[in-house]
Amino acid sequence: MKILMVCLGNICRSPLAEGILRSKINDKHLVDSAGTINFHEGEKADYRSIEVAKNHNIDISMHRSRPITKEDLNYFDRIYCMDKNNYKNVLAMAENQEQKDKIMLILDNDAEVPDPYYGDINDFEKVFQILDKACDTVALKIN
Numbered sequence: 001m002k003i004l005m006v007c008l009g010n011i012c013r014s015p016l017a018e019g020i021l022r023s024k025i026n027d028k029h030l031v032d033s034a035g036t037i038n039f040h041e042g043e044k045a046d047y048r049s050i051e052v053a054k055n056h057n058i059d060i061s062m063h064r065s066r067p068i069t070k071e072d073l074n075y076f077d078r079i080y081c082m083d084k085n086n087y088k089n090v091l092a093m094a095e096n097q098e099q100k101d102k103i104m105l106i107l108d109n110d111a112e113v114p115d116p117y118y119g120d121i122n123d124f125e126k127v128f129q130i131l132d133k134a135c136d137t138v139a140l141k142i143n
């Protein structure tokens, strides 16, 4: 199974989601992440995401930000979006129903993973906890 995590900048939430999910699943699966904007392309994950991941024994220091492409919508089997804006923007890139069916919010009940970019380390830890729980559910479905 090929899984793509998507947020806005691909520096805070989706790199964390990628690292957390990878730590929970068999390595025959592939996990990647991308952003809906290219503003941070080539950058490492936000230092606060790196720190919070490290505190939970997950290393995301190798991550580099990249924007999502149309090819991603063919290549990946499931595309998990962090919030409704990301979801709307990825859905707008889909060229057929098969692609649309792959795209979903990572949380149930229309809930969103809050953007921690303008917050502090505690907001990043909260995001980690939300994603850790969400990835348990994702991992159950794909392992």
Ligand code: 4NP
Residues within 6 Å of the ligand: 007, 008, 009, 010, 011, 012, 013, 014, 039, 115, 116, 117
């Ligand atoms: P992310 O967080 O979407 O979780 O990576 C953000 C990263 C960058 C910006 C906003 C949110 N930004 O405005 O540049």
